[in-house]
Amino acid sequence: MKNRLNQLIASKYFSFFVTVLLFAILYGAGIAMYKGFMRPQVFLNLFIDNAALIIVTVGITFTLIIAGIDLSVGAVLALVCMVLAWLLANTGLPVGVCVLLVMVMGTVFGAAQGYIISKFDLQPFIITLAGMFFCRGLTAVISQDTIQIENPTWVALASYRVDLGIGFVSIGAIVALLTIVVAAVVLGYTKFGRTVFAIGGSESSSALMGLPVFRTKVMVYAISGFCSSLGGLAYSLIMLTGYNLHGLGMEMDAIASSVIGGTLLTGGVGFIPGALVGVLIQGVILTFISFQGTLSAWWTKIVVGALLCVFIIMQAFITEQKSKLSSKSSMEDNNDPPIQPTPSGAES
Amino acid sequence: MAQALLEMRYIDKVFPGVKALSNVNFTLHAGEIHSLMGENGAGKSTLVKVLTGVYQRDGGTIVMNGKLISPKTPKEAQECGISTVYQEVNLCSNLTVAENIFIGREPKKHGFIDWKTINQRSEQLLAKLDVHIDVTKTLDNYSVALQQMIAIARAVDVDAKILILDEPTSSLNEEETKHLFKIMRQLQRQGMGIVFISHFLDQIYEICDHVTVLRNGELVGAYEISKLPRLELIAKMVGKDLSAVKDMDKFAEKSTPSEEVFLDAKDIGAVGKLREVDVTIHKGEVIGFAGLLGSGRTETAELLFGIEQIHKGSIRINGKKINLKNPMDAMKEKIGFCPEDRKRSGIIGDLSVRENIILAMQAKDGIMHHIPYEEQCKIADDCIKLLKIKVSDREQLVKNLSGGNQQKVIIARWLATQPNLLILDEPTRGIDVGTKTEIQKMAISLAKQRGMSVVFISSEMDEMVRTCTKLVVMRDRRKVAELTGEDISSDGVMKAIAGGAA
Numbered sequence: 001m002k003n004r005l006n007q008l009i010a011s012k013y014f015s016f017f018v019t020v021l022l023f024a025i026l027y028g029a030g031i032a033m034y035k036g037f038m039r040p041q042v043f044l045n046l047f048i049d050n051a052a053l054i055i056v057t058v059g060i061t062f063t064l065i066i067a068g069i070d071l072s073v074g075a076v077l078a079l080v081c082m083v084l085a086w087l088l089a090n091t092g093l094p095v096g097v098c099v100l101l102v103m104v105m106g107t108v109f110g111a112a113q114g115y116i117i118s119k120f121d122l123q124p125f126i127i128t129l130a131g132m133f134f135c136r137g138l139t140a141v142i143s144q145d146t147i148q149i150e151n152p153t154w155v156a157l158a159s160y161r162v163d164l165g166i167g168f169v170s171i172g173a174i175v176a177l178l179t180i181v182v183a184a185v186v187l188g189y190t191k192f193g194r195t196v197f198a199i200g201g202s203e204s205s206s207a208l209m210g211l212p213v214f215r216t217k218v219m220v221y222a223i224s225g226f227c228s229s230l231g232g233l234a235y236s237l238i239m240l241t242g243y244n245l246h247g248l249g250m251e252m253d254a255i256a257s258s259v260i261g262g263t264l265l266t267g268g269v270g271f272i273p274g275a276l277v278g279v280l281i282q283g284v285i286l287t288f289i290s291f292q293g294t295l296s297a298w299w300t301k302i303v304v305g306a307l308l309c310v311f312i313i314m315q316a317f318i319t320e321q322k323s324k325l326s327s328k329s330s331m332e333d334n335n336d337p338p339i340q341p342t343p344s345g346a347e348s
Numbered sequence: 349m350a351q352a353l354l355e356m357r358y359i360d361k362v363f364p365g366v367k368a369l370s371n372v373n374f375t376l377h378a379g380e381i382h383s384l385m386g387e388n389g390a391g392k393s394t395l396v397k398v399l400t401g402v403y404q405r406d407g408g409t410i411v412m413n414g415k416l417i418s419p420k421t422p423k424e425a426q427e428c429g430i431s432t433v434y435q436e437v438n439l440c441s442n443l444t445v446a447e448n449i450f451i452g453r454e455p456k457k458h459g460f461i462d463w464k465t466i467n468q469r470s471e472q473l474l475a476k477l478d479v480h481i482d483v484t485k486t487l488d489n490y491s492v493a494l495q496q497m498i499a500i501a502r503a504v505d506v507d508a509k510i511l512i513l514d515e516p517t518s519s520l521n522e523e524e525t526k527h528l529f530k531i532m533r534q535l536q537r538q539g540m541g542i543v544f545i546s547h548f549l550d551q552i553y554e555i556c557d558h559v560t561v562l563r564n565g566e567l568v569g570a571y572e573i574s575k576l577p578r579l580e581l582i583a584k585m586v587g588k589d590l591s592a593v594k595d596m597d598k599f600a601e602k603s604t605p606s607e608e609v610f611l612d613a614k615d616i617g618a619v620g621k622l623r624e625v626d627v628t629i630h631k632g633e634v635i636g637f638a639g640l641l642g643s644g645r646t647e648t649a650e651l652l653f654g655i656e657q658i659h660k661g662s663i664r665i666n667g668k669k670i671n672l673k674n675p676m677d678a679m680k681e682k683i684g685f686c687p688e689d690r691k692r693s694g695i696i697g698d699l700s701v702r703e704n705i706i707l708a709m710q711a712k713d714g715i716m717h718h719i720p721y722e723e724q725c726k727i728a729d730d731c732i733k734l735l736k737i738k739v740s741d742r743e744q745l746v747k748n749l750s751g752g753n754q755q756k757v758i759i760a761r762w763l764a765t766q767p768n769l770l771i772l773d774e775p776t777r778g779i780d781v782g783t784k785t786e787i788q789k790m791a792i793s794l795a796k797q798r799g800m801s802v803v804f805i806s807s808e809m810d811e812m813v814r815t816c817t818k819l820v821v822m823r824d825r826r827k828v829a830e831l832t833g834e835d836i837s838s839d840g841v842m843k844a845i846a847g848g849a850a
Contacts, residue, residue, distance in 0.1 A: 012486070189460035191452070194443070198451055201440030208402070208438040209502075210423035211452050268442030 014318060015262035015311070016274040022307075023277050026284045034291045041167035046283040051172030052077065052235035052247070054279050057254040057261075058183045059110075059227025061275045062220045064258055065187075066199045067267025068124035070224040072113065072131035073231070074250035076106050078243070079135040080232025085147040085242025088154060095153045103229045109135070110225015114218040124221075132251070140244045147242040158237040172234035179230065184272040196220060200267030256304055257282060260311050281307070351414060353378045353541040354399075354510055360407030361394055361565075363748070366740065368394040372408075372567045374560055376510065376541040381532060383552045383573070384545050386562035387585055387752070387780035392545055393435075395562070396512055400432045401425040413509070423452075431508035435515040437495040439502075441488040446470035448487055449502045473501045478527050493520055500528065504535065511535060512543040515778070517551060529555050547778060549578055563587050586782035602817050603795035605633035609667070610768055610801050611683075613652065616661035622647045623826040626661070629769060632799045634791055636806070636816035638841050644825035645805050646688060649771045652803070653685040654678040679712050684762030686755075688773040688805075694758045697747030701739050701757055702728040704746050708761045731760035736786060752783035759787070763794075770794065771803040776811060788815045809838045821845060 030037035047054070056073045063070040080102045087098040113131050117124045149155065161168040187193035195216045198206040207213045235246060259265065260281060261274030285303050289295045354376040361369040369391045376382050384392045397403040399410065401419035410417050412428060419425035422432070439448045446467045454461045455469075470483040479497050487495060496516060503511055513532075517525045532542055532555060546552055552559065553573060561568040561584045568584050611629040616622070622644050629635055637645035650656045652663070654672035663670050665681050672678050675685070687694050696704055705728045706719060713719065728742045735756045739749065746757055755775055762770055772791065776784040788811060794800045795817075806812050812819060819836055821829040821844040829844035 185460070189463075191454055191461070194447060194451055194454065194461065197443060198440045201442035202438070205438040205440055208422050208432075208434065209440075209452055210421070210426040212423065268440070 012269075013262075013271070015315065016271050016277070018311075018314065019261055019274055019277045019281070023281050023284065026281060026288075030284065030288060030291070036291060037287075039167075042287065044164070044167045044169050044173070046280050046287065047173035047176060048170045049238075049286075050279050050283045051170065051176040052231040052238070053250065053253055053257065053282075054176040054276060055179050055227050055231035055234055056247075056250060057257045057275045057279055058179050058272060059224035059231070060251065060254040061258045061261075061263055061270050061272060062183070062187075062196060062227075063124065063224050064255070064263045064265060065196050065267060065270040066217060066220050067203075067265075068117065068217075068220070069128060069255070069265075070110070070113070070131075070221065070228075071125065071128040071251050072109075072135055073224065073228040073254055074247040075132040075135035075139070076109060076225060076228035077232040077235055077247040077250060078245070079139045080106055080229045081236045081239065081246050082139045082142050082147065082242035082244070084233070084236055085149050086142055088149055088151040089147055095151060095157075099233060102232065103226065106229025106232065107222050107226040110228065111218055111222035113225070114221025117221065118214050118217040136244075139242075139246075143242065144244060149236065149240045149242070154236075155240065158240055170237065172237045175230065175234060179227065180272055180276050187270075187272060192216065192219065197268060197270075200269070202268075253282065253304075256308050260304075260307055264315060352376065352411075353380075353413060355411040356395070356399065356408065357411070358408040359395065359398060359405050359410075361391075361398055361403060362406050366748070367565055369398070369405075369565045372562065372565070373570075374567075375570065376543060378509070378539045378541050379536055380558060381536055381542045381544055381556045383556040383559040384543060384562065385552065385559050385581065385585055386568075387750075387782050390562040390585070390780075391565040392562055393514065394565070396432065396514055396543070396545070399425065400430055400512065426452075426506060426508075429507065429509035430512065431503040431506045431510065432512040433496075433499045433503045433514065433516050437492060437499050439487055439495060439499055442486060444484050444486055445474075445481065445490070445498055446483040448498055449473060449483075449505060453506070469505075470501075473505050474498070477501055477531060493524060496520060497524065497528075500531070504531065508540065510541045510543065512545075514545045515547065516544075517546055517548065525551065547780065549581070549781075553578070561585055582781050585780065602815070603632050603634055603792055605630040605795070605801075605817055606799065610665065611652070612664040612667075614662050614664075616648075616651055616658045616663060618647070618651060618656050618659050621656055621825070622651060623824070624661070625820070625822065625827045627652075627820055627827070629801045629803070631768070631801055632795045633818060634795045634802045634804055634816045636804045636812040636819040637822065638806075638809070638812055638819050639822035639845060640807075643822040643845075645822050646773055647825065648820075648822070649685065649773055649803060649805060652678070652769075653683055653771060655685075676711075679708070679765065682766070682768040683771065684708065684765055684767035684769070685771045686758045686762060686773060686775055688777070695746050695754050697745065699746060700743045701732070701737070701746055701749070702742040704757050705731050705760045705764050709764045712765055727764050728760075731763060734763070735760055735790060752779035755779055755787070756783070759790070767800065769801045769803065771805075773805045774807065775804070776806060776808065784811065791815055809841055812841070813838055 257278030261278030263270035356374040359372045560570045737756045819831040
């Protein structure tokens with residue numbers, strides 16, 4: 001029994017299980033307390049309302065896996081919203097061109113941050129903090145006031161609903177789900193994805209194993225920029241405005257979601273479906289509060305803060321358990337016969 | 349002779365302030381196991397890193413199979429067919445065993461990584477090395493020795509023409525080493541050229557065909573191993589003539605301990621660490637703790653230094669009963685301890701030699717008590733001279749020193765505190781013959797000239813026999829014998845270790 005528990009803890013997916021379990025408990029509690037929670041649309045709304053955060057979290061998870069960070073995501077999202085609104089309001093460019101322009105802008109910005117970080121071996125924290133100030137400032141320079149989006153195509157897209165039979169979802173939600181699937185496949189089944197994990201495990205080892213460390217790092221930050229821009233579009237579809245304070249502090253929500261979903265800030269460990277559930281947990285808490293009706297929305301932050309704390313401690317505990325297990329399988333400094341499975345053929 | 353597989357000609361490499369390699373030639377033929385020998389800091393690792401693209405050479409040419417190559421990154425070297433296993437395991441502990449073997453060259457199916465094939469092939473590969481483990485578990489589930497085997501599996505599977513093994517056996521036991529040698533011979537027959545670096549002379553003579561000797565970044569020569577007697581090889585490595593090397597074995601006479609007892613440990617033990625040991629350490633004595641790895645020798649030293657607390661028994665120092673709660677208590681009693689793993693628990697690479705030496709003194713005096721700069725310099729210079737530490741100056745960063753010299757810096761650190769008892773745990777591991785001898789001699793002279801007591805712990809029996817005046821033999825975390833005078837011999841120790849088991 002103890003052995004099986006140890007195995008479970010050592011499993012890569014342990015923290016994902018815990019996260020899913022937590023989500024299920026929260027959702028179950030919601031159903032028990034409020035009848036409305038039963039409606040499938042409430043569940044689908046989680047995706048509609050949090051589409052932007054889901055996409056941004058995917059991007060930031062890439063940077064966290066290589067033991068980096070991207071603090072600029074919220075600001076890039078705001079800049080994208082603003083530039084898009086400005087372009088639609090002040091130029092006659094078609095929507096498609098405007099979308100393409102802002103996507104390229106965000107991706108190039110991310111790649112530039114990645115280039116600076118990798119080329120000069122700098123702290124990603126500082127560089128992306130600078131990037132955050134830069135983008136937030138630029139957003140305000142374009143306009144201090146809210147710019148409304150009145151472009152009919154964009155407004156139509158924003159109100160478009162896809163019927164799933166049990167309810168409906170927005171375009172943003174679909175894009176978010178697609179992002180999740182693509183990111184999970186990329187990380188799990190491509191050379192690039194595995195190199196990302198290898199760099200998180202040990203950058204110097206990765207280089208010695210002949211992996212393209214530099215290129216991969218730049219691409220990771222480019223992906224984060226890309227996701228921030230995509231998140232910006234999803235955000236714009238909900239708000240239909242460009243505004244200086246859009247997505248304020250969103251980088252922190254994204255980091256929190258990712259960590260609750262099992263990503264280690266020390267790098268090398270991260271799980272995209274976990275990150276999704278991390279966002280959904282935040283969404284459920286918010287839904288709770290709106291059902292309850294009298295509580296301040298800030299309670300979400302309090303609960304998320306507590307959860308983060310619990311998850312970090314849990315991760316430390318897992319790491320410790322793991323190192324205990326591996327010292328057991330070590331053959332040196334141990335007179336006891338090794339535990340199954342036999343760690344080496346030397347004994348056989 | 350057929351065309352060489354690899355020819356490195358007139359290789360130069362300069363680091364700031366140091367000429368690491370100058371005009372070094374190295375030739376490797378297909379189907380040959382070639383050893384690179386030299387003291388620590390002779391340039392073996394640098395030469396390897398130039399070849400594998402980690403460092404850029406400053407001069408010279410590399411010709412492989414008649415084609416000029418100049419790998420700029422490890423990846424390029426791999427593409428040329430040069431595969432390397434480094435001394436420190438360079439794998440990613442967060443990835444699975446299988447992935448570590450295949451990353452960077454994963455087999456694919458429909459454009460995506462084919463995990464099934466990866467896992468299967470990894471299992472087969474490791475089975476060839478006689479390693480049977482769950483390859484889908486992450487690497488951090490396994491011991492360093494196993495990780496080393498996995499690194500070798502990776503290197504062997506890459507379609508390599510040249511395989512470089514940089515001290516692969518330092519973390520392997522005898523059985524595992526044998527397996528490795530079997531694999532090496534197999535690869536040799538397939539026509540691979542293997543570069544093998546090791547400090548173990550026995551292994552060099554067992555497996556290698558040729559040896560290239562380096563000293564101080566310069567080429568001494570390349571020899572056929574069967575025509576080079578061991579002593580001559582050592583002489584070439586340390587750059588002394590044969591008679592001087594023979595002298596090294598005839599040691600400075602051992603110290604003669606005084607009657608006075610410095611430390612007396614009675615039946616000390618700690619739960620889960622040590623069962624029962626009693627040791628009496630006289631002044632001016634070099635006492636050895638012998639036994640196999642994990643027999644309790646390091647644990648005993650840790651108890652004497654207060655790293656672990658004793659749960660039973662008593663320690664008396666100068667006749668007074670002392671309760672050592674932490675290393676600081678031990679330092680106050682003038683005990684010094686050089687730990688086993690210098691990288692992890694001793695040296696601070698980013699500080700200078702002087703700062704590293706002053707560290708223990710400063711810790712003892714407390715941070716409020718400043719040691720004047722001039723005094724620091726004087727202490728550092730004295731130590732550098734006394735221990736013959738090879739540095740460009742006292743402000744050189746320790747990480748730029750070779751392993752043997754780093755070890756000396758740690759010893760210097762404790763000498764600076766002027767201890768009455770100095771514990772050296774594996775002070776000679778992973779360093780070259782010349783420096784080893786120097787450290788052994790130093791232990792003896794400290795005991796002789798300063799009346800210091802020295803605890804010497806080593807896995808190498810000869811070294812203990814040569815250096816110590818008393819040997820405490822341990823097995824299964826308890827003391828099984830104490831040898832003095834004439835009884836001290838490799839044979840005697842072996843018998844004592846084997847004793848109970850027979």
